Amino acid sequence: MVKDIERYVRGCIARLTPYSTARDEYQGELGVFLDANESPYENGYNRYPDPHQKTLKAQVAALKGVAAENIFIGNGSDEAIDVLMRVFCEPREDNVVAIAPSYGMYKVAAAINDVEMREVQLGEEFSLPVEELLSAVDEHTKMIFLCSPNNPTANSFPREKMMQLVEQFDGVVVVDEAYIDFADAESLKSEIAQYPNLVVLQTMSKAWAMAGLRVGLALAAERVVELMSEVKYPYNINVATMSIVEELLRQPIDDKVAEIRQQRALVEAALKQSTVVEKIYPSDANFLLVKVANADAMYDFLISKGIIVRNRNRVKGCEGCLRMTIGTPEENEALLKSISEYEESVVR
Numbered sequence: 001m002v003k004d005i006e007r008y009v010r011g012c013i014a015r016l017t018p019y020s021t022a023r024d025e026y027q028g029e030l031g032v033f034l035d036a037n038e039s040p041y042e043n044g045y046n047r048y049p050d051p052h053q054k055t056l057k058a059q060v061a062a063l064k065g066v067a068a069e070n071i072f073i074g075n076g077s078d079e080a081i082d083v084l085m086r087v088f089c090e091p092r093e094d095n096v097v098a099i100a101p102s103y104g105m106y107k108v109a110a111a112i113n114d115v116e117m118r119e120v121q122l123g124e125e126f127s128l129p130v131e132e133l134l135s136a137v138d139e140h141t142k143m144i145f146l147c148s149p150n151n152p153t154a155n156s157f158p159r160e161k162m163m164q165l166v167e168q169f170d171g172v173v174v175v176d177e178a179y180i181d182f183a184d185a186e187s188l189k190s191e192i193a194q195y196p197n198l199v200v201l202q203t204m205s206k207a208w209a210m211a212g213l214r215v216g217l218a219l220a221a222e223r224v225v226e227l228m229s230e231v232k233y234p235y236n237i238n239v240a241t242m243s244i245v246e247e248l249l250r251q252p253i254d255d256k257v258a259e260i261r262q263q264r265a266l267v268e269a270a271l272k273q274s275t276v277v278e279k280i281y282p283s284d285a286n287f288l289l290v291k292v293a294n295a296d297a298m299y300d301f302l303i304s305k306g307i308i309v310r311n312r313n314r315v316k317g318c319e320g321c322l323r324m325t326i327g328t329p330e331e332n333e334a335l336l337k338s339i340s341e342y343e344e345s346v347v348r
């Protein structure tokens, strides 16, 4: 059965007359633009950017094998998360359900929008608790947030289990695939054609090495993309960013992704030998979640050596864990060397 997403949209958004620019009415290449009170003096940046991001979307469409109509481009995936909250959730009335532990922005975006967040702890070995997630849903639940591969647990969830939620929940299921390029698992983007309630988030910030440019994607049904586009700031991606992203997207990342995956295996193998390491969780991402004997002490030691990792010791479900990003071979060697020094310092 095809899901009717329309009844999940906030009334004010369904009724919205979006901002429109006069330039939407002009399709040609050359023209005299006296419609937007811009400066006429060319310096590369005197014109407003294309609010529809047509050129960039065509490039991303070819790259991802998804139609341009199914692509929303945000100022980072963080914008997409916030825009989804604003499209679907009535403040103080609706709620969203999310897995925990997971990416912190779902909770922050919910709080900023005054939307209740219902967190459901992952199961044994960070497994996806499908039944518990469905039990947390009530008539005011508009979205379920999943993240696969998940941050900070590093694992992917089985496709069938995520699709079970998409099938059984009529509201929006958001699957954040920020780390999908590092995974063995395949993206759910091929399912958006059949499931108008599925939104797949991807980003240029990780494997594509453009965290500083702030570009994230939501891949979804045309209607969902349309609603999100009406709610975003018209000029959310600036001219400089678009031109640099278009250039960088032409340079393949396969070699770098392969090196990160190889380094991940090497770092994991080395850490397994360490007496201060208790457990390394399986990773489908560009980081390792590592359970250690004394997370705070090891974190402080690494800081003293100029190495900054993420201390997840106070995150429920990740007690005793540090999250370590895979860097260059040299950086990883520096990490491993410092961990050996730490090991010696505690053994003595």
Ligand SMILES: *Cc1c(COP(=O)(O)O)cnc(C)c1O
Binding pocket: 075, 076, 077, 078, 079, 103, 147, 151, 176, 178, 202, 203, 204, 205, 206, 211, 214, 215, 216
């Ligand atoms: C890093 C990360 C992102 C990226 O967010 P951007 O705003 O696109 O930089 C999104 N989701 C998760 C789970 C992440 O870890």
